[in-house]
Amino acid sequence: MKNKTIFVACDTSDLKQVKKIIKHTKTNKLKIIPKFGLQFFYSKNGRRFLENFKSEFFLDVKLKDIPKTTLSALDSLKDLKNLRYITVHASGGFEMLKAIAKKAKQINKKISVLGVSILTSLNNKSIKDIGHTKTVEQIVIKQAGLIKKSGCKGIICSGHEANLIRKKYKNLFIVTPGIRLLGDKSNDQARVMTPNDAFKYASAIVMGRSLVSKNIKYNLKRLIDHLD
Numbered sequence: 260m261k262n263k264t265i266f267v268a269c270d271t272s273d274l275k276q277v278k279k280i281i282k283h284t285k286t287n288k289l290k291i292i293p294k295f296g297l298q299f300f301y302s303k304n305g306r307r308f309l310e311n312f313k314s315e316f317f318l319d320v321k322l323k324d325i326p327k328t329t330l331s332a333l334d335s336l337k338d339l340k341n342l343r344y345i346t347v348h349a350s351g352g353f354e355m356l357k358a359i360a361k362k363a364k365q366i367n368k369k370i371s372v373l374g375v376s377i378l379t380s381l382n383n384k385s386i387k388d389i390g391h392t393k394t395v396e397q398i399v400i401k402q403a404g405l406i407k408k409s410g411c412k413g414i415i416c417s418g419h420e421a422n423l424i425r426k427k428y429k430n431l432f433i434v435t436p437g438i439r440l441l442g443d444k445s446n447d448q449a450r451v452m453t454p455n456d457a458f459k460y461a462s463a464i465v466m467g468r469s470l471v472s473k474n475i476k477y478n479l480k481r482l483i484d485h486l487d
Contacts (some may be wrong), residue, residue, distance in 0.1 A: 264290045265465075265466055265470075265482070266434065267292075268467035268471065274300050276433075277299060277308070279475070286479060308466065318339070319345075322359065334378070354395055373413045377398055386398065394484070399424070410471070412432050418437070421459075434462065441485070453485070454486055455485060455486060
């Protein structure tokens with residue numbers, strides 16, 4: 260079970276709560292890496308905390324802009340010595356993905372760039388409202404090809420598309436969010452899956468509310484028992 264990677268979402272601007280999440284999710288049974296999103300990174304103490312963070316971490320900022328702007332943004336993060344994973348929207352296009360993948364290697368060869376596909380809060384109706392004429396599945400498969408071709412390490416996609424991507428791209432690092440333990444509410448996620456089901460195809464999973472809400476230590480035990 261130690262080979263299973265769990266990215267734990269630290270989605271709060273409360274530094275005290277972030278420290279609690281990190282402390283209470285420590286275990287020698289799983290590889291757990293903290294994931295910091297926009298809420299924490301934009302907070303007053305968030306950026307400073309990550310400058311001095313002593314362990315590897317995932318920065319989920321979902322970069323998306325013209326290549327020059329995203330490269331400048333990435334360059335501004337080079338002081339974050341333990342940054343190991345960073346996200347970029349696949350919808351930013353091939354040239355942007357390729358430029359970021361190349362820049363990340365120049366800054367730190369240990370950084371893995373992950374392309375975000377269709378958000379797990381969206382479904383076929385949602386993307387139709389946006390203006391897409393293809394299904395979520397069709398778009399995600401297309402984006403996976405762009406991500407692979409660009410040189411990015413992997414893709415962020417729901418477990419519902421992970422099996423198709425794994426069949427087509429054997430070595431792509433697949434990260435699956437929208438994970439819920441059995442019986443937990445899906446909340447604002449439209450395409451959810453249990454950890455065991457996700458790990459059939461995913462290289463790693465992202466866990467938020469199912470792991471960090473209420474009693475974190477108890478939730479961690481539930482997760483370990485579920486995966487055992």
